[in-house]
Amino acid sequence: MNTTQLVYLIFGIVLVLALVFDLGLLSKKGQTITIKRALIQTFFWVGLSLLFWVFVWIEKGDRTATKYISAYLMEWSLSIDNIFVFILIFTFFKVNEHDAGRALLVGILLAIVFRIIFIALGIELINRFHWLLYIFGAFLLYTGAKLFFQKEDDEYNPADSKIYKWMVKRFRISDVEPMGRYVVKQDGKKFFTTLSVVVLMLAATDIVFALDSIPTVVTLVREKASAAFTADDVLVIYSSNIFAVLGLRSLFFLLRGAVDKFSFLQQGIAFVLIFIGAKMLIEFWHIHISIYISLSVIVLCIVTSILYSIWRNNKDAKATEG
Numbered sequence: 001m002n003t004t005q006l007v008y009l010i011f012g013i014v015l016v017l018a019l020v021f022d023l024g025l026l027s028k029k030g031q032t033i034t035i036k037r038a039l040i041q042t043f044f045w046v047g048l049s050l051l052f053w054v055f056v057w058i059e060k061g062d063r064t065a066t067k068y069i070s071a072y073l074m075e076w077s078l079s080i081d082n083i084f085v086f087i088l089i090f091t092f093f094k095v096n097e098h099d100a101g102r103a104l105l106v107g108i109l110l111a112i113v114f115r116i117i118f119i120a121l122g123i124e125l126i127n128r129f130h131w132l133l134y135i136f137g138a139f140l141l142y143t144g145a146k147l148f149f150q151k152e153d154d155e156y157n158p159a160d161s162k163i164y165k166w167m168v169k170r171f172r173i174s175d176v177e178p179m180g181r182y183v184v185k186q187d188g189k190k191f192f193t194t195l196s197v198v199v200l201m202l203a204a205t206d207i208v209f210a211l212d213s214i215p216t217v218v219t220l221v222r223e224k225a226s227a228a229f230t231a232d233d234v235l236v237i238y239s240s241n242i243f244a245v246l247g248l249r250s251l252f253f254l255l256r257g258a259v260d261k262f263s264f265l266q267q268g269i270a271f272v273l274i275f276i277g278a279k280m281l282i283e284f285w286h287i288h289i290s291i292y293i294s295l296s297v298i299v300l301c302i303v304t305s306i307l308y309s310i311w312r313n314n315k316d317a318k319a320t321e322g
Contacts, residue, residue: 004231007059011052011239018048018246033101033253041250049243056239060232063291067221068236070295074220074276075244077269077302078213080255080262082248085205087256092158093194099180103195104249107202112245114207115214119237122214123229126222133222136215137280143212144273147266163204167197206245216276217241220294261313268305272298 022041033041049072057065086104095103126132158164167173174184174191182196217240221233255262275297279289 003059004235007056007235010055011235014048014052015242015246018045033097033250035254038250038253042247042254045243045247045250049247052239052243056236064232064236066291066295067233068240070220070291070298071217071236071240072244073295073298073302074216074272075213075240076247077265077272077298078209078216079244079248079251080265081269082206082209083252083255086202086248086252089158089198089201089205090256093198095195095198096177099178099195101249101253102180103198104202104252107199108206108245108248110199110203111206111210112242114203115210115241115245116238118207118210118214119241122218123234123237126218127228133215133219133280134284136219137277137283140212140215140273140277140280142277144270144275144277147273148270150266158201161201161204163201164197167192167200173197212273214241215280216273219276219280220291262306262309264309264312265302265305268301271305272301275301 022044053065053069053072056068090100172189172191174186174193176184176186176191176193178184178193178195180195181193182199184191184193214237217237221236222229276294279294282289
């Protein structure tokens with residue numbers, strides 16, 4: 001067994017044990033997830049991700065470890081944007097506290113399955129047609145610019161989403177209280193509950209976000225636009241994505257009461273997307289930006305946008321009181 005196979009094996013074992021521990025002890029069925037419990041779960045998943053980072057550093061060296069932590073931080077920051085949309089979905093469908101945890105978990109596990117498929121397809125396509133990265137670069141520039149200037153009034157409305165309209169048109173949806181059920185029987189016919197709609201909308205929303213995040217992470221870990229992916233690159237892409245997405249659930253319950261506290265975070269994320277998009281495009285002229293510089297830019301943008309959001313909120317609060 002070589003080093004890469006060992007790392008994959010350890011990653012798989014840690015992931016299975018972590019899910020068993022999370023489901024069995026940290027989030028039992030029907031249990032309300034408090035802020036304290038959400039904080040413990042967040043520390044658990046972030047801590048596990050960082051321990052894996054240390055393990056990769058020891059087994060694979062500092063360069064692969066830097067790629068992993070850069071990809072993880074990028075995915076983690078983009079996940080916060082996911083959470084704000086998730087909160088709107090749960091609020092729109094009035095999901096109660098007892099159903100929220102499991103529904104979110106099922107939606108996230110579905111999202112992981114889809115991400116694994118998309119990552120595999122993306123890697124294969126880029127290995128065959130490396131010029132696709134330039135198209136992704138232009139797309140990220142456009143997405144970043146659009147996100148930077150997006151107004152608060154342009155809020156996501158679940159009722160207007162294509163997946164919701166498609167489900168309402170194709171399936172029988174019941175308005176009865178789900179009580180943890182995804183399918184109910186009424187008048188001898190089976191109906192999907194709103195909980196089923198929520199789960200599918202969570203997975204669909206993550207797929208949409210993955211259109212930004214997967215090209216971004218691919219660019220971060222790839223040495224050059226024309227180079228083939230190494231086994232280490234593939235490992236970094238999969239592990240960073242899965243760890244970041246699995247931490248979404250606890251982050252959701254931790255941040256749902258603080259949606260307005262990070263009002264400038266989207267500008268920080270937008271700047272990172274613009275930077276990554278530009279990084280992809282300048283590869284055409286054989287200009288390569290080091291992974292260490294990329295990591296510094298990601299950390300600087302995210303931390304600055306969070307601190308500025310907190311500062312502005314405090315300033316506005318004092319102005320209101322005055």
